[in-house]
Amino acid sequence: MDPTRVVEALSNTLLAEKQGNGTKILDEMHKIIGFVPTLLKIILEESIDVGVRQAAALYFKNNISEWWKPDESDESGELRFCIHEQDKQAIRSSIVAALVSAPIPFQTHLQVALSKIIKHDFPTRFEEFPEQVKQFLESNDRHHLRGALRCLYAFVEVYTYKKNDERANTVSTMQVFFPILYSTLSSLIVEESEDSYVLQTLIIKIFFSFINYHFPLDAMNKQLFTHWIDMFCTILGDFKVTHSDTSSSTWKRQKWALKILNRVFTRYGSPGSVIKLYQPFADWYLKAFSGQIISVLLNICEAYRQKSFVSKPVLSQTLDYFSSALANSFSWKLLRPHFSLLVREVIFPLMSYTEEDAELWQEDPVEYIRAEAGDWGSVSSPASAASTLLSEACVKRRGVLNNIMPFCIHILSSESSPIEKDAVLHMYIAIAEILLKKAAYKSQLESFLVGHVLPTLHAPEGYRRARAYRLLEKLSEAKFNDQNIFAQVVDEVRKAACFDSELPVRAFAALCLSELVRCQETAHQFVAPHLRELLISLLELLRQTEFDDLNSVIEILIHTFEKEIVPIASEVMQTLSDTFHQLVIKSEYELNRELIELEDTEDLFEYRSIVATSVLDNMESILQVGEDNENLVAQLEPIVVHLIQSIFNHKLSVFFDEALTFIFSLTTNKISPLLWQLFDQLYPVFKKDACECFSEMMPCLHNYITVDREAFLANTSRIEQITAMCLEVFSMDDQERLQMHAAKLLEVILLDYRGQVNQYVPKYVELALTRLTRPLVSSELRTLCMQVVIAGLLYSPMDMLHMMIEHPWPGTEVNILSEFLKRWIEDADCFLGLHDRRLCVLGLCLIISLPVDKRTDAIVTLSEKYIPSLLLLFSGLKKAYATKASNQNEDDSNEEESETEEDLEGKALGSDEDEVDEESVRYLEMLEATVSFFIYSMYLFLFHYRFTLIEKKACELLSSRLFISG
Numbered sequence: 001m002d003p004t005r006v007v008e009a010l011s012n013t014l015l016a017e018k019q020g021n022g023t024k025i026l027d028e029m030h031k032i033i034g035f036v037p038t039l040l041k042i043i044l045e046e047s048i049d050v051g052v053r054q055a056a057a058l059y060f061k062n063n064i065s066e067w068w069k070p071d072e073s074d075e076s077g078e079l080r081f082c083i084h085e086q087d088k089q090a091i092r093s094s095i096v097a098a099l100v101s102a103p104i105p106f107q108t109h110l111q112v113a114l115s116k117i118i119k120h121d122f123p124t125r126f127e128e129f130p131e132q133v134k135q136f137l138e139s140n141d142r143h144h145l146r147g148a149l150r151c152l153y154a155f156v157e158v159y160t161y162k163k164n165d166e167r168a169n170t171v172s173t174m175q176v177f178f179p180i181l182y183s184t185l186s187s188l189i190v191e192e193s194e195d196s197y198v199l200q201t202l203i204i205k206i207f208f209s210f211i212n213y214h215f216p217l218d219a220m221n222k223q224l225f226t227h228w229i230d231m232f233c234t235i236l237g238d239f240k241v242t243h244s245d246t247s248s249s250t251w252k253r254q255k256w257a258l259k260i261l262n263r264v265f266t267r268y269g270s271p272g273s274v275i276k277l278y279q280p281f282a283d284w285y286l287k288a289f290s291g292q293i294i295s296v297l298l299n300i301c302e303a304y305r306q307k308s309f310v311s312k313p314v315l316s317q318t319l320d321y322f323s324s325a326l327a328n329s330f331s332w333k334l335l336r337p338h339f340s341l342l343v344r345e346v347i348f349p350l351m352s353y354t355e356e357d358a359e360l361w362q363e364d365p366v367e368y369i370r371a372e373a374g375d376w377g378s379v380s381s382p383a384s385a386a387s388t389l390l391s392e393a394c395v396k397r398r399g400v401l402n403n404i405m406p407f408c409i410h411i412l413s414s415e416s417s418p419i420e421k422d423a424v425l426h427m428y429i430a431i432a433e434i435l436l437k438k439a440a441y442k443s444q445l446e447s448f449l450v451g452h453v454l455p456t457l458h459a460p461e462g463y464r465r466a467r468a469y470r471l472l473e474k475l476s477e478a479k480f481n482d483q484n485i486f487a488q489v490v491d492e493v494r495k496a497a498c499f500d501s502e503l504p505v506r507a508f509a510a511l512c513l514s515e516l517v518r519c520q521e522t523a524h525q526f527v528a529p530h531l532r533e534l535l536i537s538l539l540e541l542l543r544q545t546e547f548d549d550l551n552s553v554i555e556i557l558i559h560t561f562e563k564e565i566v567p568i569a570s571e572v573m574q575t576l577s578d579t580f581h582q583l584v585i586k587s588e589y590e591l592n593r594e595l596i597e598l599e600d601t602e603d604l605f606e607y608r609s610i611v612a613t614s615v616l617d618n619m620e621s622i623l624q625v626g627e628d629n630e631n632l633v634a635q636l637e638p639i640v641v642h643l644i645q646s647i648f649n650h651k652l653s654v655f656f657d658e659a660l661t662f663i664f665s666l667t668t669n670k671i672s673p674l675l676w677q678l679f680d681q682l683y684p685v686f687k688k689d690a691c692e693c694f695s696e697m698m699p700c701l702h703n704y705i706t707v708d709r710e711a712f713l714a715n716t717s718r719i720e721q722i723t724a725m726c727l728e729v730f731s732m733d734d735q736e737r738l739q740m741h742a743a744k745l746l747e748v749i750l751l752d753y754r755g756q757v758n759q760y761v762p763k764y765v766e767l768a769l770t771r772l773t774r775p776l777v778s779s780e781l782r783t784l785c786m787q788v789v790i791a792g793l794l795y796s797p798m799d800m801l802h803m804m805i806e807h808p809w810p811g812t813e814v815n816i817l818s819e820f821l822k823r824w825i826e827d828a829d830c831f832l833g834l835h836d837r838r839l840c841v842l843g844l845c846l847i848i849s850l851p852v853d854k855r856t857d858a859i860v861t862l863s864e865k866y867i868p869s870l871l872l873l874f875s876g877l878k879k880a881y882a883t884k885a886s887n888q889n890e891d892d893s894n895e896e897e898s899e900t901e902e903d904l905e906g907k908a909l910g911s912d913e914d915e916v917d918e919e920s921v922r923y924l925e926m927l928e929a930t931v932s933f934f935i936y937s938m939y940l941f942l943f944h945y946r947f948t949l950i951e952k953k954a955c956e957l958l959s960s961r962l963f964i965s966g
Contacts, residue, residue, distance in 0.1 A: 001034030007042060010055045026059060031081055036063050037090040040098050043106055050103075057102075057109040064091075064113035069120055092117065092125065096132040100147030107150055115154045122155075123169045129155070130173050137180055142195060145184070149202040152177060156209045163214055171216045178220050181206065182227055189234065197249035200235070204256040208263065215268050217281055229289050232257040233296045236314075239303055251311040258317040261293055266324050273327065290331045297321055298338055305345045312382050315350075319385035326389075326396045339393065343404050350386040351430075352423035353463050361463060365503040366545045372466070372504065373511075373549060387430040394434050401434060401441075412452045418461055425456065425467045432474035445478040450485060457492050462502035469496065469508040476515035483522065490516055490526040498537040506541050507550065514553040517560055524560065531561055532568045539575045542615075543582055546607070551614035558621045569622050570635045576619045577643045583612040584652060609654050616658040619643070623665050630670075637666055641674050648681045653689060660696045667703035671711060679704055683721040690728060691735060698741040701725075705748055713756060719749070723760060730767055736778045743768060743784035750791035751839075758796070765792035765800060769820070773810045783830045789820060790843035797846060798854075805856055818858035821847070825862055828869040829876075834884070837877045844870055 006029065012022025029035050042048060042056040067083045083091075095117060099110040122129055133155075136148035159170040185203045188196045207228065210219070220228075235257045245251075268278045269285035297318045304310045322342070325331035360368045374384070394401040404427075411424045428435070435441040449472070456468035472493065480486035493516060496509035513534075516523045527534065535557060542550045558565055565572065619640065626632035640662050646652075647659045663682075667675055682700065685693060701722060705712055712718055726742040729735065746764045749757060768788035776782050793800045804817035812819065824843075831840040847859060848866050 001029075001032060001038045003038050003042060005029075006035070006038050006056075007048060007052055010042070010052045010059070011049070013055055014051050030063055030067070033084045033086055036060065036083055036087050037094075039063070040091060040094060043102060043110070044098055053106065057106045061109040061113045064116050068116050088121075088125075092121065092128070096129065096136070096148075096151050099151055100136045100144050102147070104146070107147060111150050111154045114151060115158050118155055119158045122158075130176065134176070134180070137177070137184070142199070146199060146202065149199065149206065152181075153202060153206050153209065156206055160209050160212055167214065167216060170210075171219050174210060174219050178224060178228075182224065182231065185231055189231065194249055197253055201249055201253040201256055204232075204235075204253055204260065208256055208260050211260070211268075212263060215264070215278070217278075222284070226288070229261075229292070232260060233292055236261075236296050237299060239308060251314060255311065255313040255317065258314060258321070262317055262321050262324065265293075265321065270324065270328060286328060286330055290325070290328075291334055293321070294325065294331065294334045301342060301346045315382040316380050316385040319346075319382065319389045320380070323385070323389045323392045326392050332397060336397075339400065340403060343390065344407060347386040347390055348407075348423055348427065350382045351390075351426040353419050353467075357463065361504065366547070369504050369507045369545055369547050372470075372508075373547070383426075387426070390427060391430045391434070394431050401431065401438070405441075418459070418464055421456075422461075422464050422467050425453070425464075425471050429467075429471050429474050432471065436475065436477055442478070445475060446480055446482070446485075449475065449478065449489075454485075454489065454492070457496065462500075462505050465496070465500070466502070466504045466508045469493065469505065469512040473508070473512035473515045476512065476519045480520075486520070486522065487526050490523050494527060494530060494534060497541075498534060503541070503545055507545060507547055510538055510541065510550055510553045514556045518556055527557075528561055528564050531557065531564050532571070535565075535568070535572050536575060539572075539579050542611075543579050546583065546611050548607075548611045548614055551611065551618060554618050555614075555621060558618060558625065562625045565622070565625060566629065566632060569626055569632055570639070573619060573622050573636050573639050576615055576622075577639050580612050580615045580619075580643065581646065583608050583615065584650070584655075613655065613658060616655065616662075620658070620661060620665065623662070627665070627668075633666070634672075637672060637674060640666060641678060644678060645681065648685055651688070653692070656685065656689075656693050657696045660693070660700050663700040664703060667700060667707055669707070671704065671708045676711065676715075679718060679721075683725065686725050686728075690725070691732070691738065694725070694729060694738050695741060698745070701745055702748065705745065706752060709752060713753070719757065719760065722749070723763070726764075727767065730771055736776070736781045739771065740778070740781050740784050743771075743781065743788050746788045747784070747791045747839075750788065750795050754795050761792050761795050761800070762803060765789050765803070768792075769816060772820075772823070779827075779830050783827060783832075783836060786820075786824055786827065787831075787836060787839055790824075790839055793843055793846060794839075797850075801850075801854070801856075805858070815858060817856065818861070821858055821862055825865045825869050828872055831873065832876070832880075834877065834880050837873045837880065841870060841873050841877075844873075 006026075009022045009025040009029070012018035013026070015022075039056045039060040043053050043060065045053070063083070067081055068088070069082070095110065095114055099107055099114060102110055117126060118129065133148050133151045136144045137152070139145055139148070156170070156174070159167050162170070181203050185200060188200050188203075236254055238254075264285070266273075268274055269282050269289075271279065271282040271286055274282045300310060300314065300318050304315060322335060325335055357368070360371065390404075394404075408424045408427060411420050435445065453468050453471055453475075456464050457472075459465050459468070472489070480489070490513070493509050493513045497506055497513050500506045500509065513527070517527055535554065538550055538554055538557075541547075542554075623633075623636060623640065626636060644659045644662055647655045663675070663678055682697060686697060704718070705722070722745060726746055729738045729742040732738065746768065750761065750764060765788065768785040772782065772785050789800075801817065804820060805815050807816050808814060809816050809819040824840075828840065831837050844866055850859065
């Protein structure tokens with residue numbers, strides 16, 4: 001391999017005008033022996049331009065990632081390319097040294113490549129890896145040490161998710177490395193340099209990755225493990241260097257040390273909450289280290305109390321550890337003497353409104369709403385960790401709630417600052433659920449709300465009003481003895497949701513209102529008169545904030561006020577549609593105009609898609625409210641159709657499922673000309689992404705076929721499009737679920753359009769038979785294909801029998817009819833459910849009812865099998881009807897008690913077995929048409945083939961059942 005040519009091709013990839021040619025040359029060379037090792041050499045060659053070396057590192061990583069895995073066939077059966085073993089050996093022998101020596105920017109690419117190699121080759125082909133790393137790990141060269149640590153990190157990352165029994169080679173390797181790592185960390189910890197902190201962090205991350213999901217206890221003895229815990233505690237107690245930059249290496253090493261302590265405690269060291277394997281370790285760990293660790297963590301809290309800077313991740317994880325420690329009496333006894341001080345001096349300040357909160361409120365109120373609500377993309381913060389600790393302590397430890405309440409009441413009742421009073425309300429939010437369950441406090445909630453919360457609804461500070469509404473939301477189940485006060489509360493909340501000048505206040509007032517409506521039925525009368533104004537305001541707020549929780553508020557209002565919403569449904573539906581368009585079109589505009597950073601695009605679009613989907617769900621809810629009101633549906637239909645057309649026209653595939661759900665809802669009872677226009681858009685949607693959308697499209701297509709048969713046949717392109725879809729689905733590989741849907745559509749057409757689609761019958765039957773000749777995994781698809789053939793026989797018996805007799809079954813000399821009948825009889829027990837068994841019975845009745853001169857050898861050969869198969873099917877039908885009746889009775893018994901007796905009786909009548917639905921009527925009509933001739937033919941069979949007495953009795957029994965069914 002000529003390195004010069006490779007360097008030249010890599011150089012060309014950096015130039016826009018030569019990039020295509022350079023890439024083409026590299027693609028042509030990548031299969032040549034020596035190519036990948038040459039890339040590795042180029043990476044390390046200092047005389048070559050750094051951009052070319054960077055490109056070489058990227059190509060090296062990509063080649064290893066894609067082509068290192070051993071050969072295996074792709075879907076076409078061709079063998080995939082694999083890096084030659086000669087090159088693999090060269091790379092294995094040099095990759096560690098290369099990563100260790102490479103400049104830091106290149107090490108990331110090489111680390112990814114090394115992970116791939118370790119995953120597939122260690123230990124069988126790469127047993128020298130530990131020794132290669134060890135020699136550099138013990139080096140005095142800091143650059144080499146950093147590279148060696150990255151190699152070891154890649155190693156443990158590969159086995160992070162493996163179970164203990166799959167990590168045997170890892171454990172034996174790490175038994176060698178843990179003492180070395182500990183010794184290295186011990187020497188580094190005395191240094192106060194950025195370089196030392198980076199190396200310490202790498203070692204700690206290796207330890208964390210190793211114990212994250214599985215901790216092989218034999219990886220180190222108790223003495224060494226104790227040394228490690230001591231070391232982590234030493235790191236956490238080091239506040240000599242006080243960087244205020246959270247991203248600094250100083251705080252990163254403390255964050256990772258704390259992650260280890262939290263992980264070991266919660267997953268392996270907390271007796272009673274660990275698996276049996278770790279129970280002895282947990283008993284030892286709790287008593288051996290709880291005092292030491294809690295003492296160190298209390299010192300962190302003391303540093304915060306003394307106004308020293310403590311990074312947010314470190315403070316959050318400190319409080320998280322305390323939350324976990326509440327579960328064990330041993331650790332709680334150590335923490336309890338300090339808990340009151342923790343509440344006053346740590347938890348209380350952390351739950352206060354900060355300058356950072358105020359800045360966010362002013363500069364980005366929408367982001368403030370999401371952060372406060374714990375919405376999209378939020379991470380654990382010290383405030384949320386403090387809230388969790390307070391809540392868990394009040395729940396799990398007796399006396400904590402009683403001890404903190406005097407402090408809270410004192411702050412609220414004294415001349416404390418607005419920020420302090422707000423912090424107490426924040427604390428009440430954390431313990432609201434407990435207050436509602438404790439009788440002693442629940443009875444006092446009304447006076448508490450009147451005295452301290454309701455006045456705050458009028459506070460001049462917006463953040464205090466928002467907090468008060470959040471607390472009122474959490475206490476929405478509180479009982480109000482004075483209904484005048486409650487009416488005032490609901491009115492205040494409604495007005496704030498509609499008219500407050502601050503977006504966060506409006507958003508949290510809206511959430512509060514929905515909970516009051518949900519929990520307090522008496523609130524309905526105060527909200528109903530203002531429903532239109534409220535919904536329009538909420539939708540406007542949704543457009544301003546894109547806060548998805550508002551969709552839940554709207555949903556609750558829609559379902560709560562179903563009758564009241566009917567007069568304004570059209571207006572609300574149009575506003576929802578406009579809101580959807582704004583969310584989606586806004587994302588497209590910003591993306592096209594590059595108004596948002598590229599890395600933010602995906603997250604933002606995903607969030608807006610979630611919000612937009614919830615908007616569509618609310619539109620569906622309004623449709624459900626009006627489904628029995630034909631006039632209302634007629635008003636809503638143009639709005640929804642326009643929305644669906646926009647989704648299809650803009651190719652917004654992420655919303656196709658919702659669009660198809662709309663079509664299904666609108667076509668269930670009646671199909672208007674406007675909805676037939678939508679039908680013509682379904683085929684292009686199917687062509688774009690059949691695998692993704694056909695399952696969701698199936699219910700719509702079924703409605704179009706069955707609801708208005710005359711209109712369906714009025715335009716031949718409609719059945720042509722259905723046929724084309726089914727043909728394409730049946731031609732797919734590994735799509736049996738989709739093929740089941742397609743088979744069902746074909747069957748429905750054959751059964752529902754007898755005498756009207758003659759030209760399609762042979763094509764449908766051929767399609768089903770062809771699929772039966774190919775391998776099948778699902779028995780359900782097999783029976784569905786058979787049902788298509790049976791439906792074809794029922795549609796045109798003589799034509800289908802002639803066709804099936806004239807043509808052989810593929811790969812045999814047997815005609816199609818013989819093979820199909822054989823399979824049909826063999827699979828009689830696979831026809832499940834009412835419809836499938838009915839169809840199978842009809843088909844077999846048809847075969848038996850054929851005139852004697854039409855019975856071919858294929859039919860006669862299986863004559864002894866027809867009646868047992870029919871008896872089997874009738875037995876199954878009897879059980880299916882019994883199950884249906886049982887389920888119906890169960891459903892009736894589960895109806896709400898508020899229903900009247902007349903309503904229940906009406907429903908019982910509607911499900912009586914003597915009354916059949918349209919499908920049952922068609923079935924019985926078809927059965928009646930064949931039953932008389934079937935009985936006559938059956939006795940001819942008995943006479944002609946001299947059935948046994950048992951078979952005659954079975955026949956009589958069967959005929960009596962048929963007459964009863966008829």
